[in-house]
Amino acid sequence: MAATTAQPLGNLPSGLGICTTAPDIFYLPEMVFGGLVWILVASTNVEPPNPLGWVMFVSVFCFVMTLLWIIIFFLGGHKNSSGWAAADFAYHGLAALFYLSAAVDLAFITFLKKGGPLRIYRIDIAAVVFAYLATLLYFIHAVLSSLRWKHF
Known part of the structure; x- marks a missing residue:
């Protein structure tokens, strides 16, 4: 008879367990949608630079931090100290x-640029959709982490 590998709610998974437990199953979709925001914004003219610079910072920062978080959890580095459950909640809430x-x-800037080239406008709309999807994923992850x- 096969043993079940279900994690109790209070335990933090490691190894491939991060691919099978909630909220950790959201790591990869968060990276995919965040990476798409990064790529789509970078593929167009970054005008105006201030708000879109913030969008680029957020997407790159969250992509890198989520990747580091996956690596730490996958390698079991979180088993060496306490507080990782709180840190997981804090990071995903901040993200x-x-x-x-x-x-x-991004939505506001896209709204202002609606009179521009249609190809760029469509890319910006896709970036807005993916940014809101990434927001939703990080929010769900934060709730489940809490x-x-x-x-x-």
């Missing part, structure tokens, strides 16, 4: 807040 602000900025932290 959700950052992505929400970036998505609102539940896990509460039970830790």
